[in-house]
Amino acid sequence: MPRAKAEARTVFVCQTCGSRSRKWTGQCPDCGEWNTLVEEPEAAAPAAGDDARYGGLAGPAEVRRYSEIDVENAARVPSGFGEFDRVLGGGIVPGSMVLVGGEPGIGKSTLLLQVAARIAAAAGPVLYASGEESEQQVKERGQRLDVGDADLYLLAETCLERLLEAVDRVRPRLLVVDSIQTIYSLNLASAPGSVGQVREAATHLLFGAKRRNLPTILVGHVTKDGSLAGPKVLEHVVDTVLYFEGERHHSHRVVRAVKNRFGAVSELGVFEMTGAGLVAVSNPSRLFLSDRAAGVPGSAVLCSLEGTRPILVEVQALVSTGAYGTARRMASGIDHNRLSLLLAVLEKRAGLGLAGEDVFVNVAGGLAIDEPAADLGVVAAV
Secondary structure, X not given: OOOOOOOOOEEEEEOOOOOEEOOOOOEOOOOOOEOOEEEEEOOOOOOOOHHHHOOOOOOOOOOOOHHHOOOOOOOXXXXXXXXXXXXXXXXXXXXOEEEEEEOOOOOHHHHHHHHHHHHHHHHOOEEEEEOOOOHHHHHHHHXXXXXXXXXXXXXXXXXXXXXXXXXXXXXXXXXEEEOHHHOEOOOOOOOOOOHHHHHHHHHHHHHHHHHHOOOEEEEEOEOOOOOEOOOOHHHHHOOEEEEEEEOOOOOEEEEEEEEEOOOOOOOEEEEEEEOOEEEEOOOHHXXXXXXXXXXXXXXXXXXXXXXXXXXXEEEEXXXXXXXXXXXXXXXXXXXXXHHHHHHHHHHHHOOOOOOOEEEEEEEHHHOOOOOHHHHXXXXXXX
């Protein structure tokens, strides 16, 4: 009598924290999020030797005295953009892993293709792996950006194992993966972009970066609320997390560091989007104040400290009589709750009757500021 085929086992994985459970529950028992458990096939145990072949740390770890460790060979790699190097803390650290997140169409791929081309021209071969575009599409974008015939290699691949094999063949000075959510491993049966696949790909790429001393830049998708998609473990394993921000109706873009093991957190880099790609802006204050009309009511200029650099920005405020009975409070570029607190202080302490007034506050240029010192500029604009 033929043996019955073994039933494939499944597991429920939280899409927020990566927690695994044998049965479905409405709320994740670890992170407390609701409706985040998704059923996935249980991963089979990897075959022996897979870790060594696909980026695992080769050989046993060696214990070394702190004073004997040489850091002279760990010189940072300039990206070719002074603003990008500023955010990273002075350049790309060899063996580090950088995660760049941002909304679709904001310019992440454009920025990293320009960085890859400049490093390839100055330092040696660079491998740009795209899981979202074909090689022809990437080259067409590179031609629009006037990317020269540098030592730049393109790879349209989503399989993790084949990607790591290409890294071994090319031996690049920099690896760019666009994006981590499109990479899948043959060791897992789940779909690309799932928690297990993102964790597997990030872990192997991290081990490969440390073993080869290869700086790696990953592109990450964001959710509707602006946070990075995928498990939180992705942000934990990387060395640096950057957010690429901006508004499509404005020409400038902002790169902000929210995690950096090799530099200051909350450092800011400003770029301007042109027909030839992104151009670094060395004086952001001039850019943000270039269209300001002097002597207009409801406008104030404040100085905001972004990382280690003070930047002058314009705050615009409009106060009008409420027409629907309930006053409206709208804020762009500053926290809405912070605006409500400042308006309450103005009404209680300064005697301004704002209870029935609609108040709209905007930071010109689309820059988001959260420094407490900006409160005075907001109050002055109102």
